Each structure stands twice: as structure tokens, then as C-alpha cells.
Amino acid sequence: ADFALFRAKEHKVGQAIEFSAHHAESLMREAVVHQALKKADLDKELRLVFQPIVNSTDGQITRCEALARWDSPELGSVPPMEFVGIAEKMGMTQQLTRVVVRQALEYLRDCPELPSLSVNLSAQDIISRETSDALVAMILAEPEHVRHRLVLEVTESSLLNDMEEARYNLMKFRFMGLKIALDDFGTGYSSLRYLQDLEFDIVKIDRSFGAAINTAARGLGLVATIQHLCRSLSIECIIEGIETREQLETARSAGCRLVQGYLYSAPLSAGDLHAYLIGEKRFPTYRQLLEDGTRD
Ligand code: C2E
Ligand code: MG
Ligand code: MG
Ligand code: MG
DSSP: OHHHHHHHHHHHHHHHHHHHHHHHHHHHHHHHHHHHHHHOOHHHHEEEEEEEEEETTTTEEEEEEEEEEEEETTTEEEOHHHHHHHHHHTTOHHHHHHHHHHHHHHHHHHOTTOOOEEEEOOHHHHHOHHHHHHHHHHHHTSOHHHHTTEEEEEETHHHHSOHHHHHHHHHHHHHTTOEEEEEEETSSOOOHHHHHHSOOSEEEEOHHHHHHTTTOHHHHHHHHHHHHHHHHTTOEEEEEOOOSHHHHHHHHHTTOOEEESTTTOOOBOHHHHHHHHTTSSOOOOHHHHHHHHHHO
């Protein structure tokens, strides 16, 4: 057995070296981001971009998602896929989330035309009494017409650790008039009990389903089933990651109307979003999109 292992190692040795070099590099990068994040003045260095969620039937913006961008003076722009995970490991998501929520509330205040804005919460935020109480205080300081347009997005995996605590904290937000969205649905356990017990207002079907909707017949079946399930529970359903007209067409045949994805828009700056909100710019309806598609 030892001999076989040795042979296996021999064959893989090039690969192993490559792997460990890659691994070392990513550990080093993580340490660098960690250090920069520790020193960061998030109030100044963090900004939000806004991705519209469009009703494809009439081209109207029904909601919007706020996504964090970190412009580090040392590292330049660091994507959230990188820094959010590191902030979680460092236990500094409360700080991050407070900045994000503060900026989101500011935007809602400045922009009465915006029907709804969602922010992403980290797993730790939802199970931390301290964080949720800090957020409650910030949100309660806002008038109703501002805070009722704020939506909190949580992921399935963040509910796993402490479902009871999550339920308790989410309930506080719901009492204040906020809506709660289950993000990246379909990537975790997709437990139907979550939908029932935690009374989500909105489900966002993960973008991997949006992307696969045309390539796999089962993908379409799954999306149609989730859509149907949501409808029967009176949960609003949004499909993420729609990049092409074909995907939109298929998503619509599965019953999806509300879409978020590059086909309509990448995340926008506050100013660019505003142009849509005041009607200076418009998103096409589904029909218009398909007509354009047949022309080219
Ligand atoms: P998410 O909450 O699922 O956000 C959607 C992500 O998908 C965004 O990436 C968005 O730019 C991207 N996206 C939208 N449409 C398309 C599409 O058609 N195709 C493709 N390929 N991608 C699309 P982004 O902004 O890089 O954020 C990545 C993730 O980082 C988010 O996933 C969320 O989990 C996390 N994140 C972002 N901002 C925050 C934040 O303020 N707080 C926390 N805790 N997490 C955040
Ligand atoms: Mg999200
Ligand atoms: Mg998502
Ligand atoms: Mg995600």
C-alpha cells in the first residue's frame, strides 16, 4: 500500500507543487487583505453599487440590491467575494454591515423614487444579538417611509448554525416593517421548512439556476417548481443571473417575471440608477427585448 501511495505521489508531484504554490499565494493574499481590512476606514472606503431587479413584463424597477465595493488605498478595488469572507473570519462583519446599512438608508432617504433596496447580511450578523440590536437602533431612527423600503437578504447557509436565534432576530426586523429575502436559494440545503418557519417575503433563485436554465431541461423544471412553490406560499420570487435573451425567455416560460442579471443591468452607481428612477432612462420590456433580438 505504501508503494502504491508512493507511486501515486510520484505521478502527482508536479501537480502537488503547483497546488501548494497556488495555495501559498492565496494564503499570502488573504493575509494582505486581512491587514488592509484591519486598518481600513470603512466609512470612507466602502461604497455601494446598485443592481436593479426588473419586472420583465413592463420594464419597471421593482427593487434594487445594494452591493458593497471596497476601494482600498493600498490594494485598489477588492471584490466582495474576497473581502466579505475575510471580514467574517476576522469577526468584523458588524462593522461592515453597519456601514452598508447606513449608506443604504441614506440612499433611500435621498431617493424617494426608489421602491425598495436590499442589503446582504453575513451569517454572523443574523445570529448575533448585539449586531441585530445595533441595526434595529439604526433602522428605528428612520421614518417609516424610509425603513419600510429596506429589505434584508440572508442566505440559507447562514441559518444553519442557530436557526432559533436567526428566527428571533429576523422577527425583530419584520416587526419594524422590513421584508426578508432568502438569497442564493437552491445552493444550500433548500429546506422547505425555512420557507415555512421563517416566513420569508422574497426568495431569490441563485444565479447558477439562471445560468443553467437553457442548458439543462431539469434546470427549467426546477425553476418552474420553485416559482410555483413560492406562488402558493405568497412569496415573491426573483431569478438571479439572467444574462441572455434566451435565458429570460426560458425563465418567463417557468413563470418568472422578476429578474436580476446582466441582461438588464450590471450593478450601477447611485447616479446611474437615479437616471432610471426619474425616467430619464428606461429598461426595455420583455417584448421589446425579444423584438430587438430578432432584428440582429
Ligand atoms: P449576491 O448577494 O448573490 O449578489 C449577486 C452577485 O451576483 C453580485 O456580485 C452581482 O454583481 C452578481 N451578478 C448579478 N447579475 C449577474 C449576472 O447576470 N451574471 C453574473 N455572473 N453575476 C451577476 P458581487 O457584487 O460581486 O457580490 C458577490 C457576493 O458578495 C454577493 O452575492 C454577496 O453574497 C456578497 N456581498 C456583496 N455585498 C455585500 C455586503 O454588503 N455584505 C455582505 N455580507 N455580503 C455582500
Ligand atoms: Mg444578495
Ligand atoms: Mg444572490
Ligand atoms: Mg451569492
